[in-house]
Amino acid sequence: MSLLWKSITQLSQTQFGWKDDSDINGVDPYAVWADATAFHGMGPIELKQGVPLLIELTLSGAAPSSQAQARAQPTPEASALLSRPHAPFSLWEQLNRELGIEMLRAYKPVLEAGGSQFTVHAMVPGALVPKMKGWWPVPSVGRLGVRALMSLPRISPKWDNVRVLDTSVLNADPTVAVIDDGCPFANVKFRYLNQGKWKSRVAYLWDQSRSRANDDPVNWKTPDGFGYGREVVQQDIEGFLQANTDAATLEVDEDACYSTARYESVNRRWTHGTAITDVAAGSPDPIAQPQSPADAAATAPIIFVQLPRGAVEDPSGGGLPGYVVDALRYIEARTKDSKGVQHPVAINLSYGTFAGPHDGTSPVEVAIDSFLSGRKDCAVMVSAGNAYDAQIHAETRIAPNDCKTLRWRVPPGDDTHNFMEIWLPPGDDAGGAPVVDVRLVPPAGLAPASPLTGAGQGWFGVPDDSPLGLPICAVIHPTTAPQGTNGSMALLAVAATEGDASITAVAPSGTWEVEIHNQGNAPLTVHAWVERDDPSFQLSKQSRFEDPTLEYLKSTSTLGSFSHAAQAIVVGACVDDLDSGRPVSPYSSAGPSRLPNARIGPDFAAGADESLMLAGLRAAATHSADTIRLGGTSIAAAVVTRHVVNEVLSKSTGNSPSQIKAKLTYAPRASSEGPERVGVGRIKSLQP
DSSP states (O other): OBEEEEOGGGOTTOOSOOOSGGGGTTSOHHHHHHHHTTTTTSOOOOGGGOEEEEEEEEEESSOOSSTGGGGOOOOHHHHHHHTOTTSTTOHHHHHHHHHOEEEOOOOHHHHHTTOSEEEEEEOTTTSTTTTSSSEEEETTTEEEEEEEEEOOSOOOOOOSSEEOOOGGGOOSSSEEEEEESOOOTTSGGGEEEETTEEEESEEEEEETTOSOGGGSSSSOBEETTTOSSEEEEHHHHHHHHHHTBOTTTOOBOHHHHHHHHTOGGGOSSOOHHHHHHHHHHOSSOTTBOTTOOOOGGGGSOEEEEEOOHHHHHOTTSTTSHHHHHHHHHHHHHHTBOTTOOBOOEEEEEOOOOSOSOSSSOSHHHHHHHHHHTTOSSEEEEEEOOSOTTSOOEEEEEEOTTEEEEEEEEEOTTOOSOEEEEEEEOSSOTTSOOOOEEEEEEOOTTSBOOOOOBOTTEEEEEEETTOSSOOOSEEEEEOSOOTTOSSSEEEEEEEOOSSSOTTTSOOOOOEEEEEEEEEOSSSOEEEEEEEOOOOTTSOGGGOOEEEOTTOSSBOSSSOOOTTTTOSSSEEEEEEEOOGGGTOOBOTTOOOOOOSSSSSOOSOSEEEEEESSSSSOSEEEEOSSTTOEEEEOSHHHHHHHHHHHHIIIIITTOSOOOHHHHHHHSOOEEOOTTOOHHHHBTEEEOOSBO
């Protein structure tokens, strides 16, 4: 078998209406790969319903002269236009008309406030190419900048069963909100007895997985303003509990509760979201000493946003951004009362991926900072990531007219696509624009290598004997990519190494080589990250760098894809045993960011491992009588979420995100340590 290298316009099965090879510039490279492979491994999606996108708009009086200026604040005229979504010639109507997109009835208050991130469906073909990128003029205002990230998988919106905001279920402050997978609302850790009846602490549960709520003949409804998914509120959950409680013993049949509710996300012995919610807000605190008094977090209302299972398992991370942004907007709506007063809330986000710009300019990180900007009594805890020892980051210096080669090991038995992102700096050492070509060299026995691929080019390797004509690998090198605004990114893609070749493209396992050629006149530093590929936490399926000479493999700069937001509280992991000196957990990711003047590391490290010999902390499994041991920076973030509730939000009001950080109790790091892994110091998980 040999490869035929084709450009995007030479592939016959694409949907996006490519007219020129340079059309890839400014388009999400993952969307380019998804289109080239006919969306194999990227679903489920109904193409006739459109491609889901997370959009970020920037309005400016003039076109930017540099990428840094591309993030300029809107002009007053532009802001005024943004605040008039229902005017006859509003920007939103222009967006529909000019770009030919179908609005997903984006959450109305965001539009009215001039919010810059929202979700749409772009109809296929032609919506992405060539308009959903770059800058285009807005009459009498200036120019509109568009960044669009594909957010798969996503299901088309339905509007026939909508629930409006019900603030009566919020009966206490502060609230704990969890964005995760699997909410065991029937578990005793999240319910309590009141006058002989079980009550629920889960005030709202939004399951983003389902397309329409009226598929279920129960109390689920589509939340107002989002157009997809299904929601139950506290009273509904208490109805499920009462319908499945033995009147004599008050014993709850938890499985029957989930069956009655038709909530399948907890049909497992344990879920990630169960352990996270227990550590953040379980009653009693699972890591407190026995007989300890109840803390504020143990009585707090809980909001749970159930991420779609497909998005959680998406190794590219492409499924998460839109859902995470929608989750923040949903939590904002559900913690605001009928008078518009925003209630205190601690939000836990223990998900993320490995790749991205690593400089805080990804659309999700910008959205987190925008969400927190100007807010009081609100904190977003983000896990730092578990990639320190995962061999997913490479950093190399390349002299002019020189080449460096990275070895990329793609394992056998991997049924998901593999991705590597190569990030070029905004300028080389002399301040000039980088001139870099990339070549992908397949494993032995598969030839030829790709052509040298410069900025603005893309090449797709199609086996000459492929019955489907689908590529098994690609080099996609746009001049700009919406993932970040500092520098440019080239995406390397290799298809799954296991599967039915008659249904999907299958690539060979082995060592793929990536050549990076500096064709410029000055040296430059290049970073590369291999994307997460272990949705079931099976590291045996994670592709990674091989570096026999120890030249380019780096454990630094491994913070997660959502972990560079400036206003978030980013949490690494450490061992909680005082006798061992509380060392940093070996997996806990490190800073600094890719470019100066961004994050140096996490804000804190928190205890996520009980001791050097006993990894993880014990927390709730799905059923009340069961527990599991789970570690990682996900647990560390939940530890800090609980501290935020107990130490700050339950004691005082009017705190900005930076003030919340400053009020947390921690042990300062040792003078011999840097902040790259522990931030300012360690927060203890095991409570007295």
